[in-house]
Amino acid sequence: MLKKQERKELRALYSDMKQLRREVFEEGNALYANWEPAVRRTSFKVSAKNLAYYLALRRRDVRPLQERLSDWGLSSLGRAESKVLPQMDNIIRNVALMTGEVKQLEKYPFAIEDFPGRKKLTDEANLILGSTPKNRSTRIMVTLSSQAAEEKDYLVRLLESGMGIARINCAHDDAETWQRMVANLQEAQKQTGKNCKVYFDIAGPKVRVRSVISTMEKPRLKVADTFFLTAVAAFAADQQLPLVLRCNNEELVQQLKVGDAVILDDGTLDGKVVERKPEGVIVQVEKTAKTKGIKVKAEKGLNFPDTAIEIPLITQKDRQDIQTVQANADMLGFSFVKGLGDIRSIQSVLAELLDAEKAEAIPLVLKIETVKAVDHLPELIVAAASKNPLAIMIARGDLAAEAGFLRLPELQEEILWICEAAHIPVIWSTQVLENMVKTGIPTRAEMTDATMAGQAECVMLNKGEFLNEAITLLDAILTQTQNNQTKKSAKLRSLKIAEKAWKKAKK
Numbered sequence: 001m002l003k004k005q006e007r008k009e010l011r012a013l014y015s016d017m018k019q020l021r022r023e024v025f026e027e028g029n030a031l032y033a034n035w036e037p038a039v040r041r042t043s044f045k046v047s048a049k050n051l052a053y054y055l056a057l058r059r060r061d062v063r064p065l066q067e068r069l070s071d072w073g074l075s076s077l078g079r080a081e082s083k084v085l086p087q088m089d090n091i092i093r094n095v096a097l098m099t100g101e102v103k104q105l106e107k108y109p110f111a112i113e114d115f116p117g118r119k120k121l122t123d124e125a126n127l128i129l130g131s132t133p134k135n136r137s138t139r140i141m142v143t144l145s146s147q148a149a150e151e152k153d154y155l156v157r158l159l160e161s162g163m164g165i166a167r168i169n170c171a172h173d174d175a176e177t178w179q180r181m182v183a184n185l186q187e188a189q190k191q192t193g194k195n196c197k198v199y200f201d202i203a204g205p206k207v208r209v210r211s212v213i214s215t216m217e218k219p220r221l222k223v224a225d226t227f228f229l230t231a232v233a234a235f236a237a238d239q240q241l242p243l244v245l246r247c248n249n250e251e252l253v254q255q256l257k258v259g260d261a262v263i264l265d266d267g268t269l270d271g272k273v274v275e276r277k278p279e280g281v282i283v284q285v286e287k288t289a290k291t292k293g294i295k296v297k298a299e300k301g302l303n304f305p306d307t308a309i310e311i312p313l314i315t316q317k318d319r320q321d322i323q324t325v326q327a328n329a330d331m332l333g334f335s336f337v338k339g340l341g342d343i344r345s346i347q348s349v350l351a352e353l354l355d356a357e358k359a360e361a362i363p364l365v366l367k368i369e370t371v372k373a374v375d376h377l378p379e380l381i382v383a384a385a386s387k388n389p390l391a392i393m394i395a396r397g398d399l400a401a402e403a404g405f406l407r408l409p410e411l412q413e414e415i416l417w418i419c420e421a422a423h424i425p426v427i428w429s430t431q432v433l434e435n436m437v438k439t440g441i442p443t444r445a446e447m448t449d450a451t452m453a454g455q456a457e458c459v460m461l462n463k464g465e466f467l468n469e470a471i472t473l474l475d476a477i478l479t480q481t482q483n484n485q486t487k488k489s490a491k492l493r494s495l496k497i498a499e500k501a502w503k504k505a506k507k
Contacts, residue, residue, distance in 0.1 A: 024056045025085065032048060041385065050085075050422070079487070129391065139458040145463040199333060214242060215243075219243050221294055225243075229253060235279055263401040266303075270285075270287040347359070361389075366380060367395040369399050392427070438466065450474055
């Protein structure tokens, strides 16, 4: 029997939940109304509406309400992403039953539509990324090395280890090599009886070190050292400038100012522009991943988080690559997407290069690499998924370089939440089991990271000497993880430690 004060608290909770539900419903509908004219994929409409409701909910601080719900043993809205209104309705229904306000339920404005929640997310993931093996619900994507073009057995081993998606990076190799990779993969699938999707990662406007020019035999950079950054092809190193890095974007180099940050290789080196010259800038190193400094190599990525310059998203090379690979591509990935204009550009180019049906049927993968992209994630999702099947890749290397390591954990969580609300599958990438792939021995930290990656629908491994062993390990980690957790929801399987404690107490 409820005490008077308890009944009063429950009625207040009931009233507050109904008010919250009403506001979320009205604001979500208003937001969706702005999106609806552009939503051409019928299957995305229910997902877009759920995303709108989720954004309406999350623009509020509901932590005090969560604590009140938790005190009564009720769901605290912390796992409402995939079905916002049904979750709220269930809570309101339970509070009404607890207070005895059953008659109120007859008048309650239940959601008109049925939100399929995680089933919808699962269906989208299967459509875009392919089905999962029986033992786990997260797929494994593998970046193919040039070896895949020469050795079919290399691909057979990857498939047998657990690869479900092959990533071909169009920033490396050439069209002929990619074609041989695909041909070998098709033969390997026939031999193993295993299916594998092919993901072509379009190179995009990534700024890279194209060449290293130095008076030193084995150039290294450590804190306080300087190097010259230029886009001039014929620039030579000398005693005043013993180390020159030549990049592939002259316009960007010319925009750099004294004080601007320059980040090399996803944060392996942090530097600042200390002087401008007509041909480029002098950069002083402020931090390196190793105290003894780092080796400097060509083809490493460069980031400029302080420099606001609009670089065309799709280059002429990208256009040629899209035409070349589209026949074999199960999905196309695009880098450094930041705003609606980028989505329109992608879809416009696809409409120009492909036939109308394929331009809207081919799944897109948007790589989220900047804070600006995270800030605009809902509108990016709606614009892209309104026409094409869509997945989101958390490109953690560039994202950490742009946002800083402190913000990265928070940002990757936010991306997971927003994507789940929109029923959009997520690919978790960059440095997953990196030490294991390179040396055959995982670090403790990357074991924990790989476990967290199980919240995504797909995890990407990069190429390396111990890739097969890394796939096998990741397969085991993901299998174990799904027994303990789905997304943010913990699964309470029986614990051996609890059973041992119980048996010990009975003795």
